[in-house]
Every structure is written in structure tokens, then in C-alpha cells.
Amino acid sequence: MEKESKGRGEKTISSAVINRMPRYYRYLSDLMEAGVERVSSSELAAMLGITASQIRQDFNCFGGFGQQGYGYSVPRLYENISSILGVNEGYRAVIVGTGNLGRALASSPVFRKRGVTLEALFDVSPALVGQTFCGFSILGMEEFETYVAKSRPDIAVLTVPRAVTREVAERIDRAGIRGVWNFTNIELHLAHAAVQNIHLGDTLMTLCYSLREKSGPEKG
Amino acid sequence: MEKESKGRGEKTISSAVINRMPRYYRYLSDLMEAGVERVSSSELAAMLGITASQIRQDFNCFGGFGQQGYGYSVPRLYENISSILGVNEGYRAVIVGTGNLGRALASSPVFRKRGVTLEALFDVSPALVGQTFCGFSILGMEEFETYVAKSRPDIAVLTVPRAVTREVAERIDRAGIRGVWNFTNIELHLAHAAVQNIHLGDTLMTLCYSLREKSGPEKG
Known part of the structure; x- marks a missing residue:
């Protein structure tokens, strides 16, 4: 590994x-x-x-x-x-999937603190597209390829539902974005882009394991 | 380590x-x-x-x-x-800090999928306390100790601002909650509770490092 x-x-x-x-x-x-x-x-x-x-x-x-x-x-x-x-490289990111987690990331200081500039949010929901969140106008996925070709962002933050993860990830990869920060709980390996797979639930389970060990063997 | x-x-x-x-x-x-x-x-x-x-x-x-x-x-x-x-132990969790990240976690399947039951949200903001989110009434922090003494949750999910992290973490520890899932970006070590420290930004930096390496040495 x-x-x-x-x-x-x-x-x-x-x-x-x-x-x-x-x-x-x-x-x-x-x-x-x-x-x-x-x-x-x-x-x-x-x-x-x-x-x-x-x-x-x-x-x-x-x-x-x-x-x-x-x-x-x-x-x-x-x-x-x-x-x-690479904090000084001026990397630029877009968020793909503007649900609760996408919005939480968009409103957090996590990008700015690492020198990454967030520059656009994407979603498919008609209820979201066209709205403004944290100063970003939410763009529709039908604009994705055109946007990427023009603006050349370095990183896509992937926060879409599990069912469409692979399809959207391949669109990101084909569009030429070089890095994917993947929160979808599906482990991705892409042809071109580097991927960091985040599994929040894994750390919750590790915490549960330590609770179980603390409370002594065979509690349940 | x-x-x-x-x-x-x-x-x-x-x-x-x-x-x-x-x-x-x-x-x-x-x-x-x-x-x-x-x-x-x-x-x-x-x-x-x-x-x-x-x-x-x-x-x-x-x-x-x-x-x-x-x-x-x-x-x-x-x-x-x-x-x-410990998936079958019936662990119960509360979220402390109902901002964007707290709400994103509350609305995600991350707890249910690991057998953990989310049972309450806490916040200090008068704009949030008393409101309902994802079926939970958001409770004020002045009720925290009473709630914990009565309901004995196993896990506190910590999503409060950085400035109050240590103070709130110690309240959680003193109240007798045994596990803290800490999203605050401050590494905590508590007297009694087990802690899982999550550092989302670390994985973003690792991704940036791999982009920098891919683009050849000394790009910037």
C-alpha cells in the first residue's frame, strides 16, 4: 500500500x-x-x-x-x-455536488487555509442551479465541460450521491481535471487524475471499536 | 504513533x-x-x-x-x-455544533450505516436552538449536561468553531461521554474520552502534493 x-x-x-x-x-x-x-x-x-x-x-x-x-x-x-x-501553487478547485456536504465545504475555511481557491459549484438540481451560495452562482452540470475547458481548474471536490459517482468521476477525468478530492464513500481509481478518497465513516467505526474495547470484552 | x-x-x-x-x-x-x-x-x-x-x-x-x-x-x-x-452495540451519538458541517453530518447516512443512532443536535445560536432539522429539535448548550446525565449518549460529534473547541471538549469529557468524533481541526487528547481527530484539510494537502509532483519539479 x-x-x-x-x-x-x-x-x-x-x-x-x-x-x-x-x-x-x-x-x-x-x-x-x-x-x-x-x-x-x-x-x-x-x-x-x-x-x-x-x-x-x-x-x-x-x-x-x-x-x-x-x-x-x-x-x-x-x-x-x-x-x-504546493500551498503556493495557486491551485483552483470546483465542487461537484452542492448538497449539504458540498455546501458545508464551500462555507468552510478548508480551501483558503491551504492556499486553494474555490471558484465554482456545480449541481444537477433545478432547485439549486442558478442560486447563489457563499458568493458562488451554482452552475448546472450541462455547463461542466465548457467551464473546465475554459477555466482549467486543478481540483474537483466530489460530493455527489453514490449512484452517480462513477459516471461523474469519469466526466471529471475526461474533462482533464488533475485531482479529485472524493467524499463519496466509493473508492475511485481514475485513468489520469490523482484521487484522495475520504471515508468519514471509517473513522467513526474506529472510534466505536475503541469504545467497545474500553467497555471490556463481549459487552453486547 | x-x-x-x-x-x-x-x-x-x-x-x-x-x-x-x-x-x-x-x-x-x-x-x-x-x-x-x-x-x-x-x-x-x-x-x-x-x-x-x-x-x-x-x-x-x-x-x-x-x-x-x-x-x-x-x-x-x-x-x-x-x-x-461495535456496529451491533447500539451506540448513540449527539452532534455538538449545528453549523453547516454539523447539519451535513446529521443529514448523511454515515451514522445509520455503522449502526450508530443519532439522537440530538446542540448549538448555542438563538437562531438555531428550538428549530427542527432532519427530525431533530436543536437543543441549547445550557441543556447539555442535563441531557447527557439522563440519556447517556456514547459519542459526541464535535463541529464547533475553533475558538471554543477546548472548552466544549472538556465539557463533553466531564459530562461522561466516552467517545468524541472531532472535526474541529484542533488535535484533542482528553482525560477520559477516546478521540478520533479528523483533519479534512490534511488530505487536501496530500492531493495538492501529488498534483505538484505530477506537474514536474519546481513548477511554481
């Missing part, structure tokens, strides 16, 4: 390292907001609940970022990790 | 195995719906994109579930995994 990817050097970076980077980014955003200038790997380690050597090892995959014994400059570390994660 | 937990035998089961179980559950739910009776570990492996030996190893942590050479009975496997994950 471990995918590998090339870093800026020629080293191969494991997906485990990549998956930890957004967490570093979150903590560094907080330090930036608090105006902290320097942080040591042991301070970071204490905040994140991992070892300092794990942190140094992760950062070394991208060539370091710090001088031995001086800790890290918070603004520089933040800048470096932002750049690795 | 690997936590360990006791299985039904006396073996210790790694969090990596636990975290894979909800995914098995999803695929088995689909097989159940399709009326499939038997499945081999290699068929499951092909569906999930992992090795058959990984699957057998995972299932062996819980004592097996199958006979060598006969594959697995889908209904029995589904039943066993449901039971491990």
Missing part, C-alpha cells in the same frame, strides 16, 4: 512521510500565528507526540531545513513545507 | 490492523447488498488492492473466520467484522 514519490532531490520519499507533512504544516501555522520565531525538533516533537529523531528524519527527506543545534526558523520551515505541499 | 489494543483473544492488535477493518466492512457491505455468498481472500485482495496474505494475516488477529481452501462466507465475515467494530 506504500506508494513512493520523488522529492525535490532525487531521493524517493515514502507516502508515510508525505502524509505526515500536512500535520507539520498545521502546527507550524499555529506557531506562525502565535509569532514564534524558532522551534527545536524536541519542542516540535513534544507538541506532536512523536520523537525528535522522527522529525529530523522526515525533514531530511527534503534536504534538512535547519542547522544542527540552532533549531528551525519557524517562518522558513513554514515556507519550505508550504512549498513542498 | 502505533497504538495497541487487545483483541477478543489475548493477542495485542496493532492500530494498523484496526484501521483496515472499516475498509473490509465497506467492501463486505457491498458484497452483502449484491447478494454474494462466498468470497476468497484472493478475490477480496483484488478488490481492495492489497495482498491475500495481508488479508489472511489481518483476519487471523481475530481468530480467522474462514476454512482453508473454502473462502469466506460473506454473511458470517460481515457479521464478525461488524461485531469487532
Whole structure:
């Protein structure tokens, strides 16, 4: 299951390292907001609940970022990790499916905080198309291909009902959008686009598992 | 970061195995719906994109579930995994924070599909309290402790603004709710309750990283 990817050097970076980077980014955003200038790997380690050597090892995959014994400059570390994660690339996103979850995402700071600009919402429902939500006019799916050809968004956020997921995902892929943030609970693998499959329910089940374990064996 | 937990035998089961179980559950739910009776570990492996030996190893942590050479009975496997994950425990949940995300979760099938019953919504906004959403009357937070003492829900879904997260989380913990499904983007560790921290933005960043890698080095 471990995918590998090339870093800026020629080293191969494991997906485990990549998956930890957004967490570093979150903590560094907080330090930036608090105006902290320097942080040591042991301070970071204490905040994140991992070892300092794990942190140094992760950062070394991208060539370091710090001088031995001086800790890290918070603004520089933040800048470096932002750049690795593409926060400064100006990626643009559209939401496909403007139901409750699509609207919740559209109104949340999740895009802006990661440097992604949300630029359009799509739906098929005549009750929604043409309405305005959070400053976006909701567009009909019959305009989708024309819009994508003209505006070239980078990311489609997929929040459509399960029954139409595969069909809509293939339309997105054929239209040439390069990334799909998929909330549909169907695991997608597309010919061209990169996909991040989100399974909210999986984490609810993991929580239920820990409740069950806490309450002792064979409660039910 | 690997936590360990006791299985039904006396073996210790790694969090990596636990975290894979909800995914098995999803695929088995689909097989159940399709009326499939038997499945081999290699068929499951092909569906999930992992090795058959990984699957057998995972299932062996819980004592097996199958006979060598006969594959697995889908209904029995589904039943066993449901039971491990606490799907049949009748857990009950409340949502604390009835903003866009809280409402999106309240109107989604995510609880029902995992055997969890949603039973109340809470908020502080006078504009929301007393209103009805998805069949639930939205309760004010001043009623929270009384409600919890009387109804003893198992899970609190935390979808409040960042600024009040820690305060509300501690109220939930003190009130005696045993599990918190935390969508607030602040990593919580509570004195008593188990917590699943959800960071939607992390997966958006991982997607951005893969777009950046795909487009070649140093695009921006």
C-alpha cells in the first residue's frame, strides 16, 4: 500500500512521510500565528507526540531545513513545507455536488487555509442551479465541460450521491481535471487524475471499536 | 504513533490492523447488498488492492473466520467484522455544533450505516436552538449536561468553531461521554474520552502534493 514519490532531490520519499507533512504544516501555522520565531525538533516533537529523531528524519527527506543545534526558523520551515505541499501553487478547485456536504465545504475555511481557491459549484438540481451560495452562482452540470475547458481548474471536490459517482468521476477525468478530492464513500481509481478518497465513516467505526474495547470484552 | 489494543483473544492488535477493518466492512457491505455468498481472500485482495496474505494475516488477529481452501462466507465475515467494530452495540451519538458541517453530518447516512443512532443536535445560536432539522429539535448548550446525565449518549460529534473547541471538549469529557468524533481541526487528547481527530484539510494537502509532483519539479 506504500506508494513512493520523488522529492525535490532525487531521493524517493515514502507516502508515510508525505502524509505526515500536512500535520507539520498545521502546527507550524499555529506557531506562525502565535509569532514564534524558532522551534527545536524536541519542542516540535513534544507538541506532536512523536520523537525528535522522527522529525529530523522526515525533514531530511527534503534536504534538512535547519542547522544542527540552532533549531528551525519557524517562518522558513513554514515556507519550505508550504512549498513542498504546493500551498503556493495557486491551485483552483470546483465542487461537484452542492448538497449539504458540498455546501458545508464551500462555507468552510478548508480551501483558503491551504492556499486553494474555490471558484465554482456545480449541481444537477433545478432547485439549486442558478442560486447563489457563499458568493458562488451554482452552475448546472450541462455547463461542466465548457467551464473546465475554459477555466482549467486543478481540483474537483466530489460530493455527489453514490449512484452517480462513477459516471461523474469519469466526466471529471475526461474533462482533464488533475485531482479529485472524493467524499463519496466509493473508492475511485481514475485513468489520469490523482484521487484522495475520504471515508468519514471509517473513522467513526474506529472510534466505536475503541469504545467497545474500553467497555471490556463481549459487552453486547 | 502505533497504538495497541487487545483483541477478543489475548493477542495485542496493532492500530494498523484496526484501521483496515472499516475498509473490509465497506467492501463486505457491498458484497452483502449484491447478494454474494462466498468470497476468497484472493478475490477480496483484488478488490481492495492489497495482498491475500495481508488479508489472511489481518483476519487471523481475530481468530480467522474462514476454512482453508473454502473462502469466506460473506454473511458470517460481515457479521464478525461488524461485531469487532461495535456496529451491533447500539451506540448513540449527539452532534455538538449545528453549523453547516454539523447539519451535513446529521443529514448523511454515515451514522445509520455503522449502526450508530443519532439522537440530538446542540448549538448555542438563538437562531438555531428550538428549530427542527432532519427530525431533530436543536437543543441549547445550557441543556447539555442535563441531557447527557439522563440519556447517556456514547459519542459526541464535535463541529464547533475553533475558538471554543477546548472548552466544549472538556465539557463533553466531564459530562461522561466516552467517545468524541472531532472535526474541529484542533488535535484533542482528553482525560477520559477516546478521540478520533479528523483533519479534512490534511488530505487536501496530500492531493495538492501529488498534483505538484505530477506537474514536474519546481513548477511554481
